[in-house]
Amino acid sequence: MTKIMRSMLVLAAVSVAGSMGFAQSSGEAVYKANCQSCHGTSGTPSPGIAKMMGVKAVSDPDIKKLTAEQEFDSVKNGKGKMKPFASKLTDAQIKDAVTYFRSLK
Numbered sequence: 001m002t003k004i005m006r007s008m009l010v011l012a013a014v015s016v017a018g019s020m021g022f023a024q025s026s027g028e029a030v031y032k033a034n035c036q037s038c039h040g041t042s043g044t045p046s047p048g049i050a051k052m053m054g055v056k057a058v059s060d061p062d063i064k065k066l067t068a069e070q071e072f073d074s075v076k077n078g079k080g081k082m083k084p085f086a087s088k089l090t091d092a093q094i095k096d097a098v099t100y101f102r103s104l105k
Helices: 002-022 026-034 047-053 068-077 091-103
Strands: none
Touching: 026 091, 068 091
């Protein structure tokens, strides 16, 4: 009986963990997989990345004045030291990631 209970608890934990992953928006998931390493979890890059790559925080006035379309173009085609993501992400994924990034402001 104890073995069965333990198995059921493990199965329940795995199910809950799996469903929690689906709670993320697609933009958040794309951002975390492709953008977070340079732009930071909350849209603020680490000081080292900011200095080395010239990455600005989502709260920076220069970033705040950009339109969603300008940010989309930067992600799709690349800008500065950022490589283009046109061959890696669909337009819909880029749009979702940009929408998520802009929500961090």
